[in-house]
Amino acid sequence: MLTETFKRLLPETPAFVYDQTAIDQILLRFKEATGESGPKLLYSVKSFPFLPLLRRIAPYVDGFSASSLFEAKLCAEALAGRGSLHITTPGFRPGEIEEIGRLCDFISFNSLGQFDRWAERVEGTASVGLRVNPQRSFLPDPRYDPCRPYSKLGVPLDHLAGAGRMERLQGLHFHTVFDCAGFGPLVETLAELENKLGEDLKRLRWINLGGGYRLDRELEHMAGLSTRLQHDYGLDVYFEPGKAVTGPAGYLVASVIDVFGSGGKTVAILDSSINHHPEVFEYQRSPRLAESCGEGEERAILAGATCLAGDLFGEYTLPVPPRIGDRLVFKDVGAYTLVKANRFNGHNLPSIYRWDGKVLYLEQSYGYQDYRQQWAGEPGRQ
Numbered sequence: 001m002l003t004e005t006f007k008r009l010l011p012e013t014p015a016f017v018y019d020q021t022a023i024d025q026i027l028l029r030f031k032e033a034t035g036e037s038g039p040k041l042l043y044s045v046k047s048f049p050f051l052p053l054l055r056r057i058a059p060y061v062d063g064f065s066a067s068s069l070f071e072a073k074l075c076a077e078a079l080a081g082r083g084s085l086h087i088t089t090p091g092f093r094p095g096e097i098e099e100i101g102r103l104c105d106f107i108s109f110n111s112l113g114q115f116d117r118w119a120e121r122v123e124g125t126a127s128v129g130l131r132v133n134p135q136r137s138f139l140p141d142p143r144y145d146p147c148r149p150y151s152k153l154g155v156p157l158d159h160l161a162g163a164g165r166m167e168r169l170q171g172l173h174f175h176t177v178f179d180c181a182g183f184g185p186l187v188e189t190l191a192e193l194e195n196k197l198g199e200d201l202k203r204l205r206w207i208n209l210g211g212g213y214r215l216d217r218e219l220e221h222m223a224g225l226s227t228r229l230q231h232d233y234g235l236d237v238y239f240e241p242g243k244a245v246t247g248p249a250g251y252l253v254a255s256v257i258d259v260f261g262s263g264g265k266t267v268a269i270l271d272s273s274i275n276h277h278p279e280v281f282e283y284q285r286s287p288r289l290a291e292s293c294g295e296g297e298e299r300a301i302l303a304g305a306t307c308l309a310g311d312l313f314g315e316y317t318l319p320v321p322p323r324i325g326d327r328l329v330f331k332d333v334g335a336y337t338l339v340k341a342n343r344f345n346g347h348n349l350p351s352i353y354r355w356d357g358k359v360l361y362l363e364q365s366y367g368y369q370d371y372r373q374q375w376a377g378e379p380g381r382q
């Protein structure tokens, strides 16, 4: 089994392993299932903006999508002139907008105000659009629902229709779901858009459908939607998944460094922490554990190594009692893990390894100097 291989081969833990073959397969399957008529595929880099990965997949995607100047710079470096670079963010700043305009090919402003202030300054080098908020909510948790009440993300469709900006717009962008298993919400959202904007859609050159959808089913459906938009409105269609590309390909491998009883339960302390996978704490999502089994009596609380009482991965059922030195593997943690990781308590970040189907390659490691750099009080680094 793959996770057993990782445990055997890794020289140290904690380690983050990403399976290059899994990412290649996801991208290839998308291209095969959607074909020429499918949407142009961008990788939304924020879930794992790892430069070696970006360089490697650049030939297999139509471009990248970024959320900030720094991400855009990293993407531009990886693209090295090929593919297209898209950006949208509520956080465009006055001092950055020209540089963003030079780096990015497509800019979707987040509000009518942003558009009015800055469209002119980037129109010479980028294709300018707006992020709209279709006001159709599909998520149970407002913390990650872009269409929550009083949302800060995108121009409400109600405001756009009749705002007199359609003539100058080249494209529209929306992004409304997270970890969504089917394209039903996309169908509803497009219907809303067509209903509110109608023939105005024909004025545009492109539409960006955002990300947030899983890519493990119904890809033909996506191809059909894209074909219809191209046919009915003459639009170039872009799609920018993040988690669907990297999530299933990532593993966090940790070692047990202590085991004891507490109030009648077994607690195993790992050499990692939820600071290496903050979504556990943020959204109370217990990551899948490769070793956990449905049956068995050996329950253990897997805890992180920091001083925070709530630094807990969760309670899992294991085939055998955990022992010091055991290695455990959390699965499907390729997205939004290291990008949010921190060095709370001074614990080092996991090293990053790439699996190519045969060999594990160490691609990044951190040490005391990286920790010191963060806190050294030495200004001036660009």
Ligand SMILES: *Cc1c(COP(=O)(O)O)cnc(C)c1O
Residues within 6 Å of the ligand: 044, 046, 047, 065, 088, 175, 177, 178, 179, 210, 211, 212, 213, 240, 241, 242, 243, 244, 335
């Ligand atoms: C985060 C984000 C994505 C990617 O979302 P995933 O859930 O990782 O697929 C795409 N577009 C925008 C605008 C985003 O904010």
